[in-house]
Amino acid sequence: MFTRLREDIATIRERDPAARSAWEVLTCYPGLHALVLHRFAHACWRARRRWLARFVSQMARFMTGIEIHPGATVGRRVFIDHGMGVVIGETAQIGDDCTIYQGVTLGGTSLTRGAKRHPTLERGVIVGAGAKVLGGFTIGADAKIGSNAVVTKPVPAGGTAVGNPARIIVPAAAAAVSAVAKAAAVGMPVNGRAGVASHATANDGALSNGVTRDDEHAKVAARRSDFCAYGITPNADDPVSLAIHGLIDHAATQAKRIDEIVVALEHLGTSLEGLQGADAALLDLRRLSAAIAGKVEGTVAAR
Incomplete structure (x- = not known):
């Protein structure tokens, strides 16, 4: 628990220039408080203590203004900045290193009980202030949702969604990376070599495609250095x-x-x-x- 808390504090200090100390983050950031309470509520939900889970969720909402259903799955190093008015539905899944700003809704458009009604955010997604992501589809890794966008369809990895209804912009570099990833996933040759899915081995800590953990950490660091607040990127104008x-x-x-x-x-x-x-x-x-x-x-x- 304390490891996750230290990660969250370090993430907030890294992504928010207004954070001046770990103590300030621990005591004054409602996004951190909401995530800590959500972990407890989610544990109760998985243990089938459903009323207790909902009660904890409601207390977190009262204290922070952030409503996260206890059934939602939230990854590591997720940053909810400001957070007031954020709503995250029951079947939503949020990957590692995602950033969510105030007024965001990860909602559903279906009334079917037990169905996947809410979106899935893969690693590194940024959702700008006031954005609405509605439906049981997937937002690809490192995608950006612009402020006040209304997204009702999938966004590919590395893409940007802007407007209402959202229009999808896929930079050429992101499209090339996505194509290589798809080829590697199905075992097709990539640059003369057979692509394989990347997963860590138990012995040497290297990934199956020859990329080491250090390389992966370097990529994560590079991605964070290109962090774009509110999903705004200088090279992704409106269509x-x-x-x-x-x-x-x-x-x-x-x-x-x-x-x-x-x-x-x-x-x-x-x-x-x-x-x-x-x-x-x-x-x-x-x-x-x-x-x-x-x-x-x-x-x-x-x-």
Whole structure:
């Protein structure tokens, strides 16, 4: 128990620059208090002391403003920042190293008793303030849910979900990593070698794909160094914004290409400066394309 508590305190001090000491974290952070009480409530739930589990959960809610159903599964080093208004449902599963901000709902859309109604967050997921993740699907490892997003479908590993309804952005690097992981999971060759699922051996502490525990810890440290509060990333803009910027870049590129075409035509002896009045119709793009095609065909025929 004390090992988990020390981990939680270290995690909060690492991810929250406002945390100045371990004593301050221990006494003043409701997210930590909610997790400690949830562990006790969850133990009661698994022991089929259901009323006691719900009672502890309600006391934690009263004290912290964070409601975690005692049936929910919460991993290690989970950080609930501020926490007021956080609701986590019964069948929710939260992986290690996840971060959840205030006002987040991990809710369900089904009324079927005993079904998987709430989402699963894999390792390293960040859920921004006010986000709603609704349904029994999975949010992939290291994914980010932007503030106030409403997510009703799975998010792949490394992806970002923004907007209402949420739109999924998958960076190219994350897509490549996901493809390699899938290939390794099914034993397909990756870079000339057969991929295998990664799990720790009992003897030498190395993973089955040749990656040591130190390498894994280095990856975790690198991921934490890239920590993005509230699920905001500088290279994952809204899709509409990306589309607008793409159109602007495309227009600029087209203008540059037209200037290059004009210079090339002038180099071939065609002058466009003297075209005025009625002759300006010759600048129509179709005629310009036909002229270029004729010159190209004439050049090929001459050769």
